[in-house]
Amino acid sequence: MADPSPVPTLAQGLAPALAAVLAMLFTTTASAQTAGNQGALDSLGPVPPHHAVHQHHHYAVHQASRPQAAPPVAIPPIPAAPPPPPVIKAPIINVPLHPLPPPPPVPVVAHAVGDASAIAQHGTRITFGRDSADLNAATMQALRDFADRLKVDPGARALIDAYSHGTADDPSTPRRMALARGLAARAVLIEGGIPSTRIYVRAIGRPPKSPAPDDRVDLTVSGIKQQTAATQ
Structure with a gap:
């Protein structure tokens, strides 16, 4: 019995032709795509080298981080003469001034021990009883007469x-x-019309050794006219 021969079919005959057509279409599409891409790249210009791209990027970053220079400042002209010194006025403070209240009046004690006598510098000496500051009628009148002289x-x-x-x-x-x-003597002088600013009291205490009595007050006058007369 003889071997059967292969019988070509229609599909087997068309396969080579179909493969050739597909290969032609792929080649045409790839060539067109490559040409389009190359045209787009050519329109961008030549490709710079790698070091040139890096240098341009570094310069751009340096320029961005560099501080901007301040605008120039106009210098004012120098005056021909210095300005006058400022005049500072003293503040005006209105402080109400109230006179000091007068001391209470000194009573006259009839049985008080003491007398009055004249001393140097148009003065008057008033003596007192032991451990007492009371004034009798005579010493009170002597203080009033001293106030009249002032x-x-x-x-x-x-x-x-x-x-x-x-x-x-x-x-x-x-x-x-x-x-x-x-x-007490100061109060009598103020009551007699002498301002307190013209009266100076010095409480000395124990007096130095002298013939004068220990318990006393010495009133003297000191002023412009008195000093002028002493220097002439």
Whole structure:
């Protein structure tokens, strides 16, 4: 029995032709795509080298981070002469001034011990009883007469030196008693019309050794006219 021969079919005959057609279409499409891409690249110009691209990027970053220069400042012209010094006015402060209240009046004690006598510098000496600052009628009138003499000279001042007996181991007690006597004499002068700014009281306390009594107040006058007369 003889071997059967292969019989070509229609599909087997068309396969080579179909493959050739597909290969031609693929080649044509790829060539067209490649030509289109090449045209687009040619329109962008030549491709720069890698180091040129890197250098351009570094320059752009450096320019962006570099601080901008400040605009120029106009310098004012120098004046021909310096300006005058400023005049600062003192502030005006309105402070109400109230006169000090006068001291309470000093009463006259009829049985008080003491007398009055004249001393140097148009002065008056008032003596007191032991441990007392009371004034009797005579010493009160002597203080009023002293105030009248001060009124004649507006520039005159009254100096009141007050003393009191005491011991060396207790200087505070005689000083307090001397202060009470000086303030009593000052109150009489203020009551007589002498401003307190013209009266100076010094509570000395124990007096230095002298023939004068320890318990006393010495009033003297000090002023412009008195000093002028002493220098002439």
